[in-house]
Amino acid sequence: MSNYHIKHLEEYYQVYRKSIREPENFWEEIAGEHFLWRKKWDNVLSWDFKKPEVKWFEGAKLNITENCLDRHLATRGDKTAIIFEPNNPNEPAEHITYWQLYKRVNKFANVLKSQGIEKGDRVCIYLPMIPELAVAVLACARIGAIHSVVFAGFSSTALATRINDSNCKMVVTSDGSYRGAKTIDLKGIVDEALEQCDSVKTVLVAKRINSEISMKSGRDYWLQPLLDEASDEGKAEVMNAEDPLFILYTSGSTGKPKGMVHTTGGYMVYSAYTFKNAFQYRDGDVYWCTADIGWITGHSYIVYGPLANGATTVMFEGVPSYPDFGRFWEIIQKHKVTQFYTAPTAIRALAKHGAELIESFDLSSLKVLGSVGEPINEEAWHWYNDNVGKRKSPIVDTWWQTETGGIMITPIPYVTPTKPTYATLPFIGIQPALMDEKGEELKGNQVEGRLCIKFPWPGMARTIWGNHDRYRDTYFSAYEDKYFTGDGALRDEVGYYRITGRVDDVIIVSGHNLGTAPIEDAINEHPAVAESAIVGFPHDVKGNALYGYITLKDEGESRDQNNLRKEINHLISERIGPIAKLDKIQFTTGLPKTRSGKIMRRILRKIAEKNTDSLGDTSTLLNPDCVQEIIDNAL
Numbered sequence: 001m002s003n004y005h006i007k008h009l010e011e012y013y014q015v016y017r018k019s020i021r022e023p024e025n026f027w028e029e030i031a032g033e034h035f036l037w038r039k040k041w042d043n044v045l046s047w048d049f050k051k052p053e054v055k056w057f058e059g060a061k062l063n064i065t066e067n068c069l070d071r072h073l074a075t076r077g078d079k080t081a082i083i084f085e086p087n088n089p090n091e092p093a094e095h096i097t098y099w100q101l102y103k104r105v106n107k108f109a110n111v112l113k114s115q116g117i118e119k120g121d122r123v124c125i126y127l128p129m130i131p132e133l134a135v136a137v138l139a140c141a142r143i144g145a146i147h148s149v150v151f152a153g154f155s156s157t158a159l160a161t162r163i164n165d166s167n168c169k170m171v172v173t174s175d176g177s178y179r180g181a182k183t184i185d186l187k188g189i190v191d192e193a194l195e196q197c198d199s200v201k202t203v204l205v206a207k208r209i210n211s212e213i214s215m216k217s218g219r220d221y222w223l224q225p226l227l228d229e230a231s232d233e234g235k236a237e238v239m240n241a242e243d244p245l246f247i248l249y250t251s252g253s254t255g256k257p258k259g260m261v262h263t264t265g266g267y268m269v270y271s272a273y274t275f276k277n278a279f280q281y282r283d284g285d286v287y288w289c290t291a292d293i294g295w296i297t298g299h300s301y302i303v304y305g306p307l308a309n310g311a312t313t314v315m316f317e318g319v320p321s322y323p324d325f326g327r328f329w330e331i332i333q334k335h336k337v338t339q340f341y342t343a344p345t346a347i348r349a350l351a352k353h354g355a356e357l358i359e360s361f362d363l364s365s366l367k368v369l370g371s372v373g374e375p376i377n378e379e380a381w382h383w384y385n386d387n388v389g390k391r392k393s394p395i396v397d398t399w400w401q402t403e404t405g406g407i408m409i410t411p412i413p414y415v416t417p418t419k420p421t422y423a424t425l426p427f428i429g430i431q432p433a434l435m436d437e438k439g440e441e442l443k444g445n446q447v448e449g450r451l452c453i454k455f456p457w458p459g460m461a462r463t464i465w466g467n468h469d470r471y472r473d474t475y476f477s478a479y480e481d482k483y484f485t486g487d488g489a490l491r492d493e494v495g496y497y498r499i500t501g502r503v504d505d506v507i508i509v510s511g512h513n514l515g516t517a518p519i520e521d522a523i524n525e526h527p528a529v530a531e532s533a534i535v536g537f538p539h540d541v542k543g544n545a546l547y548g549y550i551t552l553k554d555e556g557e558s559r560d561q562n563n564l565r566k567e568i569n570h571l572i573s574e575r576i577g578p579i580a581k582l583d584k585i586q587f588t589t590g591l592p593k594t595r596s597g598k599i600m601r602r603i604l605r606k607i608a609e610k611n612t613d614s615l616g617d618t619s620t621l622l623n624p625d626c627v628q629e630i631i632d633n634a635l
């Protein structure tokens with residue numbers, strides 16, 4: 001019998017040791033006993049971090065939707081799979097059973113097929129958090145099409161880049177979306193994006209806000225009439241374990257976004273096994289993750305992980321502040337949520353509006369609280385623990401990445417003693433390593449270095465779509481035979497990990513990964529701008545906010561600076577999305593550079609953090625004089 005559900009600390013250590021000593025036996029048992037395969041594997045694992053190439057369960061055949069849907073029908077067909085909680089609290093919530101979800105997915109899958117989508121085709125999904133989003137994702141998986149969900153807060157340019165990078169044949173979108181009191185014209189954004197995308201032949205449009213939109217004849221189709229006509233039966237395509245399941249874009253420190261490719265068998269096993277344990281999900285629980293399915297958290301822990309375990313998962317369309325900051329608590333009370341998984345930025349925003357708001361709601365159903373996306377600061381951790389969990393619900397601070405597919409370092413609730421700001425212990429099967437500046441692994445405890453992973457795990461991304469060299473260079477070239485995460489971490493005296501943050505030019509703003517290069521590229525498009533550099537600085541709600549240092553061309557010098565600031569932020573919104581807007585913009589006559597011409601962001605970061613005492617020696621710079629000017633005018 002495999003250890004699918006870890007129940008106490010001794011068991012964790014015992015299973016962890018087994019997963020490290022005999023990884024193949026371990027994962028073979030988990031995969032074999034808890035999932036539905038059309039054919040089992042010929043080989044559990046083959047790997048080479050030099051190439052890099054990783055294959056799990058090679059030779060196995062399956063369809064992930066048979067694991068998320070079909071196999072539950074006999075035992076829990078009438079159980080709620082998804083609770084849809086709309087943006088407007090007065091609109092009734094929708095409870096979708098496993099049977100209903102199964103039928104909706106089949107219908108959608110049949111529509112995809114009738115529109116010419118075949119196994120291996122890429123389908124871009126640009127939808128708000130409505131049931132069609134989960135259904136579209138599963139429908140793609142059902143027929144073996146590769147979904148590429150793009151978060152519906154991205155701009156038309158960002159959407160076009162992602163569609164073109166993977167040559168999507170279809171876009172699934174809606175007439176618009178609700179976001180608190182606002183509506184967003186999603187179809188308009190898609191239309192604009194598609195002016196730059198030749199690969200897209202069909203656009204399916206779900207109706208959500210009933211707005212007037214234009215439909216391009218021969219390309220755009222309303223989804224509902226097609227669904228109405230489609231059969232609710234359908235066989236799942238039989239996939240190889242290593243066939244791509246989806247592409248999900250994430251920012252890199254340079255260049256265009258990276259389309260991380262996740263494959264079918266390993267991702268399924270890993271997302272499901274981590275879900276079960278990191279949240280201690282038990283039958284009857286109601287689990288709610290507040291992320292958007294446009295991010296990896298939503299893929300693994302709203303859709304695939306929960307459904308593969310036959311769980312009830314809440315999908316929330318709205319925002320924490322609408323109609324007021326009590327909305328999250330109201331939803332927890334209403335649906336008797338047992339596991340609640342959110343981001344530190346949301347916790348800080350809620351804390352700012354006071355714990356009093358919580359008092360009028362009954363949160364006694366809660367058993368586990370989760371945190372993800374960025375380091376959780378001590379204050380936010382305690383606020384969450386005291387006011388939301390009432391010191392009874394353990395907080396699982398889960399560290400992981402788009403690239404890792406699932407949770408990598410986390411406490412297991414009621415198993416691992418928690419410690420504020422610590423992600424604590426590696427998950428089963430995960431072998432972290434901390435590296436020093438010379439590239440040597442730091443052994444023992446009480447050390448701090450760069451976080452790597454030494455051994456493959458089933459959920460890891462296999463490549464970057466269309467660019468395997470970049471995959472190797474980004475993740476496998478910094479340290480030999482190790483996956484480099486881009487994060488720094490420390491290991492305390494008992495072996496607990498604390499993630500200290502990114503060590504590259506990725507900045508995490510409100511839990512969203514933003515690369516500095518694409519933002520600088522957007523700014524530099526402004527005709528008045530000569531050059532720019534973006535750094536992060538601490539922000540009490542967002543965790544980090546963006547600070548831009550911008551030098552202007554001569555003709556820009558005479559422009560009104562506040563207007564310029566607005567124009568620059570507008571440009572960033574258009575090119576990337578509102579999440580990448582700068583909080584502070586300082587115009588400077590120069591940017592500090594090394595003699596080889598590289599911008600010294602370290603100095604700019606310190607100035608933005610108002611930490612100018614430790615700038616170090618700036619005399620070796622190409623242009624040391626500009627540093628004082630920047631300090632004098634810092635915002």
Ligand code: PRX
Pocket residue numbers: 250296297371372373374375376397398399400401402403423485486487499501502508511512513
């Ligand atoms: O820096 C780490 C931070 O988020 C990065 C990954 O971002 P993304 O791919 O968008 O995935 C976010 C959701 C899984 C990591 O490299 N991060 C994520 N979770 C934590 C975290 N930093 C500290 N603590 C965490 N729990």
